[in-house]
Amino acid sequence: MDDVSKMLRRHTYITKISTSMIYAILVSIAVNFFWTPGHIYSSGITGFAQLLTTISERFLPMTISTGAGLFLLNLPLFVLAWYAISKEFTVFTVITVVLSSVMLQVLNPLQLTHDPIICAIFGGAVNGFGTGLALKNGISTGGLDILGIVIRERTGRSIGTINIAFNTLIIIAAAFAYGWPYAFYSALSLLVNAKVMDMTFTKQQRMQVMIITTRPNTVIDSVQNHLRRGITIVHNAEGAYQHDAKTILFTVISRYEMNELEEALLESDPNAFASISDTVKILGRFYEPKP
Numbered sequence: 001m002d003d004v005s006k007m008l009r010r011h012t013y014i015t016k017i018s019t020s021m022i023y024a025i026l027v028s029i030a031v032n033f034f035w036t037p038g039h040i041y042s043s044g045i046t047g048f049a050q051l052l053t054t055i056s057e058r059f060l061p062m063t064i065s066t067g068a069g070l071f072l073l074n075l076p077l078f079v080l081a082w083y084a085i086s087k088e089f090t091v092f093t094v095i096t097v098v099l100s101s102v103m104l105q106v107l108n109p110l111q112l113t114h115d116p117i118i119c120a121i122f123g124g125a126v127n128g129f130g131t132g133l134a135l136k137n138g139i140s141t142g143g144l145d146i147l148g149i150v151i152r153e154r155t156g157r158s159i160g161t162i163n164i165a166f167n168t169l170i171i172i173a174a175a176f177a178y179g180w181p182y183a184f185y186s187a188l189s190l191l192v193n194a195k196v197m198d199m200t201f202t203k204q205q206r207m208q209v210m211i212i213t214t215r216p217n218t219v220i221d222s223v224q225n226h227l228r229r230g231i232t233i234v235h236n237a238e239g240a241y242q243h244d245a246k247t248i249l250f251t252v253i254s255r256y257e258m259n260e261l262e263e264a265l266l267e268s269d270p271n272a273f274a275s276i277s278d279t280v281k282i283l284g285r286f287y288e289p290k291p
Contacts, residue, residue: 016092019137024099025107026130027141030123031066032109038119039178041186042127043193044163045073045143047170054177067104071097074142081140084150089140096134097142116185124192131193132200206278209251209261212237213272216247222268226260229253 027046034040041047049069056064064072074097081090113119134141140149144163151162167190175183213219220231234248253261258276265272 016137016139017095019134019139020092020096020099023096023130023134023139023141024103026126026133027100028103028107030127030130031104032107033112034119034123034126035189036066036109037111037114038116038123038185039174039182040116040120040123040189041170041174042123043167043170043190045077046070046127047167047186049073051170051173051177054173065105067101070104070142071101077142077146080150081146084154085146093140093142093146096139100141116182117188120185120189121192124189125196128193128196129200132197135197136200207253207255207258208277209249209253210275211249211251211265211272212246212274213249213269214244214246215269215272216249218268219249219265219272222264223249223251223261226264227253227257229257 031042031046031050035042035050041050046066049066052064052069052073053066056062074093078090078094078097081093131141140146144166147162171183171186171190174186211219211223216233220233223229223231229251232250234250237246237248238244239246261274265274
């Protein structure tokens with residue numbers, strides 16, 4: 001059993017490192033092929049690193065590259081993650097940021113187009129896919145991700161306001177650096193980035209599940225073996241067609257867990273009827289695995 005556990009752990013590590021490399025390549029393509037030629041700023045720390053590059057080019061004797069700026073800006077956040085989150089999480093975050101910084105330096109810019117709209121859309125899409133893929137595999141890309149996790153664990157609140165404020169400052173900086181049209185192009189890129197990231201990383205999307213079954217105990221055991229989710233039971237339901245006794249089960253899952261739910265239902269009651277709908281908001285505790 002120990003050998004199997006070690007093998008699975010090794011496979012997880014290899015998957016995470018491979019995903020880190022893929023993310024590094026994608027964020028470098030987004031920055032060097034689209035955002036930089038189109039004078040578009042990214043969100044978060046990557047956008048701040050781009051801003052440092054612009055400022056240093058114009059006002060300092062030496063230029064701080066985006067790759068170097070990305071690594072330097074993440075240094076204090078690495079320390080925070082090490083003490084406030086976990087050492088393993090921090091190690092993989094450092095690997096991801098280092099690979100991204102190196103790839104930003106190594107991958108030479110290829111000017112496919114200077115059209116700011118094309119650069120905004122495709123840069124946002126490429127980066128959004130890379131970020132979503134990283135998050136889907138349990139990897140942080142550094143930056144505000146770390147701050148968000150720490151604040152959510154300590155206070156139970158998100159850093160939505162901080163994210164909005166930070167990105168608003170970057171958009172305003174784009175306006176001063178290249179003019180207001182480019183600020184709007186940067187805003188467009190942020191929207192595309194967020195949309196593609198949500199499509200790729202589905203773990204944070206909540207779904208309400210209603211299951212109607214004649215085998216409630218079997219279904220509950222199977223679902224809870226596959227998923228760590230609470231279930232509410234409604235007894236004494238009745239089918240209108242055959243007037244047979246039914247039980248209704250309610251739970252909330254993430255979209256990421258859909259496959260596990262389907263497997264659990266097939267194993268326990270293939271004849272169960274399940275209705276699944278998107279949930280806009282949840283009040284109360286919803287379990288999320290720790291990073």
